[in-house]
Amino acid sequence: MIEMENVHKVYDNGVTALSGVTTKIEDGEFVYVVGQSGAGKSSFIKLMYHEEVPSDGKVQINHVDIGSIKKRQVPYLRRSIGVIYQDFKLLPKMTAYENVAFALEVIEENPRKIRRRVMEVLDKVGLKHKARFIPAQLSGGEQQRVAIARAIVNNPKVVIADEPTGNLDPDTSWEIMRIFEEVNDTGTTVIMATHSREIVNTIRKRVIAMENGQVVRDEHRGEYGYED
Amino acid sequence: MKISTLRRHVREGAKNLIRNSWMTVAAVGAVTTTLVLVAAFLILILNLNQVAENIESDAEIRAFLELNTNDEEVESIGNEIEGISQVTSYEFSSKEEELENLIDDLGEEGESWELFEQDNPLNHVFVIQTEDAEDLSPVADQIGQIDKVESVEYGSATVDRLLQFNQYARYIGIGFIAALLLTAIFLISNTIKMTINARSEEIGIMRLVGAKNSFIRGPFFVEGLLTGVIGSIIPVTAVLVGYHFLYVNLNDRLNFEFIELLPWNPFAWQLSLMLLGIGAFIGIWGSVMSVRKFLRI
Ligand SMILES: Nc1ncnc2c1ncn2[C@@H]1O[C@H](COP(=O)(O)OP(=O)(O)O)[C@@H](O)[C@H]1O
Ligand SMILES: [Mg+2]
Numbered sequence: 306m307i308e309m310e311n312v313h314k315v316y317d318n319g320v321t322a323l324s325g326v327t328t329k330i331e332d333g334e335f336v337y338v339v340g341q342s343g344a345g346k347s348s349f350i351k352l353m354y355h356e357e358v359p360s361d362g363k364v365q366i367n368h369v370d371i372g373s374i375k376k377r378q379v380p381y382l383r384r385s386i387g388v389i390y391q392d393f394k395l396l397p398k399m400t401a402y403e404n405v406a407f408a409l410e411v412i413e414e415n416p417r418k419i420r421r422r423v424m425e426v427l428d429k430v431g432l433k434h435k436a437r438f439i440p441a442q443l444s445g446g447e448q449q450r451v452a453i454a455r456a457i458v459n460n461p462k463v464v465i466a467d468e469p470t471g472n473l474d475p476d477t478s479w480e481i482m483r484i485f486e487e488v489n490d491t492g493t494t495v496i497m498a499t500h501s502r503e504i505v506n507t508i509r510k511r512v513i514a515m516e517n518g519q520v521v522r523d524e525h526r527g528e529y530g531y532e533d
Numbered sequence: 534m535k536i537s538t539l540r541r542h543v544r545e546g547a548k549n550l551i552r553n554s555w556m557t558v559a560a561v562g563a564v565t566t567t568l569v570l571v572a573a574f575l576i577l578i579l580n581l582n583q584v585a586e587n588i589e590s591d592a593e594i595r596a597f598l599e600l601n602t603n604d605e606e607v608e609s610i611g612n613e614i615e616g617i618s619q620v621t622s623y624e625f626s627s628k629e630e631e632l633e634n635l636i637d638d639l640g641e642e643g644e645s646w647e648l649f650e651q652d653n654p655l656n657h658v659f660v661i662q663t664e665d666a667e668d669l670s671p672v673a674d675q676i677g678q679i680d681k682v683e684s685v686e687y688g689s690a691t692v693d694r695l696l697q698f699n700q701y702a703r704y705i706g707i708g709f710i711a712a713l714l715l716t717a718i719f720l721i722s723n724t725i726k727m728t729i730n731a732r733s734e735e736i737g738i739m740r741l742v743g744a745k746n747s748f749i750r751g752p753f754f755v756e757g758l759l760t761g762v763i764g765s766i767i768p769v770t771a772v773l774v775g776y777h778f779l780y781v782n783l784n785d786r787l788n789f790e791f792i793e794l795l796p797w798n799p800f801a802w803q804l805s806l807m808l809l810g811i812g813a814f815i816g817i818w819g820s821v822m823s824v825r826k827f828l829r830i
Contacts, residue, residue, distance in 0.1 A: 354741075376746075383743035396735055411744035413538050455742070 306331055307353060307463070307494070312362035314348050314518070322348035323518040326362070330496065332462070335489045337505050338498040339529055340515035346498040349515065350465050353496070354386045355379050366463075384412055387456030387464045391471040393448045395440045401427065401451045402436040408455045426454040430484055446477030453484055463494040470501055482508055502529040538748070546755025553728045557760065560724045564764025564816055567717035568808050571710050572772050575804060576779075578706040583795050585666075585699045592666045594673045594687045597656040602681045607657060613679050614659060619668040623661040631655045656683060666696050714815055721760065721819025725753070729823055736827045746828045753820045761816025762809065769805040776801045 307330040314323040322345045330336055338346045351357040352364050352372075359372050371382060395404050402423055409419045427433045430450040440448050449469060456464055466485070470478035482504055489495045499505060505512060505528065512527030513520055522530060550557045598610065607625065614623050626634075632655050636647060663672050673685045729736075739749050780797045 380740075380743040380745045383741065388741055394734075394738060394741075396738065407738065408742040410541065411739045411742060411748060413535055413748070416537060459742070 306365075306367055307496075308363075308365040308368075309349075309352070310363040310365070312352065312359045312364060314345070314352065314357060315360045321518055323352075323359075326518070326520055328513060328520055328523065330494065332494055333489070333492050335485075335495045335510040336497070337510055337512045337527075338496065338515060339500070339505060339512055340521075342500075344515040345518040346515055347467055348518075350467055350496065350498055353463070353465060354388055355382055380412075384459055385462050387453075387459070387461040389449070389452050389456050389464065389466040389469045391468040393440070393445075393452045393472075395448055395451055395455075397440055400437050400439050401432060401443065401447075401454075404440070404451055405455045405458050408458050412459070414459075422458055423454075426458045427451075429457075429487075430454045444477070445473050446480055449473060449477075449481055450484065453481070453488075457488055457493070461493065463496065464488055466495070466497040468498055468500060470499065470504065475503070478504065505529040538751070542751035542755050545752035546759065549728070549732075549752060549756055550759055556724050556728050560721045560760045560816070560819070561764045563717050563720040563724070564761055564812050565767050567713050567815065568765055568768035568812055569771060570713055571811060572768050572804065572808055574706045574710050574713075575807070576772075576776065578703055579800070579804075580794055581699050581702050583793070585696060587793065588666065588695060592663070592669055592687065594659075594661040594663070594669060594676065594685055596659040596661065596673075596676045596679075596685045597683045598658070599681050599683045600656060602657060606681050610659065610679055610681060614661060614676060617672055617675055619663045619665070619672050621662050621664050623659055626658045626660060628653050628655040628657050631658055714811070717815045718819040718822065721757070721816060722822040725756070725820050725823040729827075733827060736824070740827075749828060750821055750824060753824050754817055757817035757820030758813055759816070760820065761812035761814065764816065765809045765812035768808050768812070772804050772808065773801050776804070 309326050309328050312323055312326040313321070315321050326345075326349065338349060340346050348357060352359055353366070355371055355374070362372075363370055364372050366382070374382065396407065399407065405423045405426060406419050409422065414422075424433060424436070427436050430453055432447060432450055432454065435443060435447065438447075440451070443451065449472075453464075453469075456466075464485070469485075470481055473481065478501065485495050485497065486508065509526040511525045512522070512530070514522035514527075514530055596610075596614075598607065602610075611623070611625060614620060632649065632653055635655070636644070659676075661672065661676065663669055669687050673687050676682060677685045736749055777797050780794050784794045
């Protein structure tokens with residue numbers, strides 16, 4: 306469970322990205338975070354995996370205040386959260402397999418388990434046959450699927466995606482959404498910032514709408530709800 | 534740490550050194566230059582130190598008693614000397630013993646002095662040692678005040694100046710070495726930083742998926758260690774060969790009792806080990822410093 310209590314975020318340059326956000330996300334939920342560019346979606350998400358810390362207020366995951374955990378505990382928090390970005394963030398010189406395996410190698414998982422688990426998730430995202438391809442040899446959708454495989458390879462409790470379909474054409478976006486739904490079906494919490502009215506209005510889930518750093522609407526099976 | 538992790542760090546560290554070969558050359562060059570200079574300073578300082586120690590252990594005060602001093606007075610003077618806190622030991626040498634020493638010391642020439650045995654012109658002497666060479670001067674003054682002490686003597690001016698010089702040389706040398714090491718660390722760190730942008734993406738992903746900072750530092754540690762060790766090859770060789778040359782050629786010419794170079798064995802080996810250690814230290818420090826900014830939060 307993720308809870309935010311009156312969270313404020315002011316960046317070093319004085320920009321206020323969040324002002325008084327209070328919300329609660331239960332385990333296994335699927336949540337869209339919508340809002341105009343600059344509304345604070347990314348900031349909201351970054352607080353959950355300790356990429357940023359709140360300037361004020363509390364962010365709790367399973368009742369642990371992550372704003373005040375020790376620096377050396379952050380890696381363990383990150384291991385329970387998979388993060389996906391709009392621009393995939395794959396390492397260009399590594400194959401699909403290596404990119405996914407990398408996430409397990411750097412947390413010192415044992416090599417035999419890595420091999421088994423990496424092939425398993427590549428299969429899950431439908432890319433087993435392209436394991437040896439480097440990102441440049443893959444389409445955008447395929448690259449994003451590799452990124453998703455990397456995010457879920459360690460069986461995280463929460464998957465966070467910041468505009469994961471922002472760079473993809475509609476058909477490819479639906480494929481990606483299908484994978485997120487599958488991930489969510491296994492009980493993993495999925496939190497996704499998006500700009501896609503179509504997706505939000507078609508695959509109906511909880512919608513948290515943000516404006517000027519505040520939550521202005523929070524509905525289950527909600528709609529996208531504003532004009533771009 | 535797991536063996537597989539260690540292997541990975543070594544592999545990644547070595548790979549980075551090879552991939553960024555010009556960076557490696559620059560960093561290794563910085564270590565080499567630094568160590569050569571440090572070695573030169575250390576040879577100088579440690580030898581000066583040795584000279585100072587020799588002087589200090591040789592340093593003594595000779596107090597000459599008036600010719601008409603009788604045995605009772607000698608005893609009371611001895612007691613007074615014993616009472617001075619900085620005095621570690623003292624010895625009485627009668628004028629007869631002094632004459633004998635003199636005759637012995639002079640050898641052939643000394644025989645002519647034998648004439649004086651009947652009418653000894655020398656004084657009784659107290660020979661006094663102090664704990665520190667710095668105590669020589671005040672203790673000598675104090676003994677000079679004692680009744681029946683005609684004069685005191687110690688290698689005052691020369692010893693003082695030598696010790697003073699040695700002290701300065703030590704401070705300056707240590708200052709230079711510290712400055713050199715800091716410069717080298719800074720150079721290495723900046724050199725490695727120039728290549729780090731290519732790796733920042735990788736580091737970012739490592740952090741994202743939950744790699745520990747110590748894990749991220751691992752390859753940098755290895756890189757620094759290798760840089761330091763490779764950088765110390767030339768300085769260590771230079772010390773082993775060069776100091777031998779110096780020792781053989783210089784030691785015979787420096788024909789003073791108290792000036793003697795530290796013997797090649799073990800000094801050159803100890804110094805080499807020290808250089809290797811310093812090289813590894815600055816290499817590792819510089820390298821690990823270069824990732825610091827990526828490990829915040
Ligand atoms: N690292 C940062 N430093 C300074 N300002 C930032 C930073 N990240 C975001 N901002 C600012 O915070 C506000 C919210 O940004 P963001 O959370 O990225 O919104 P969104 O993802 O909805 O576009 C914007 O005005 C943005 O310029
Ligand atoms: Mg954003």
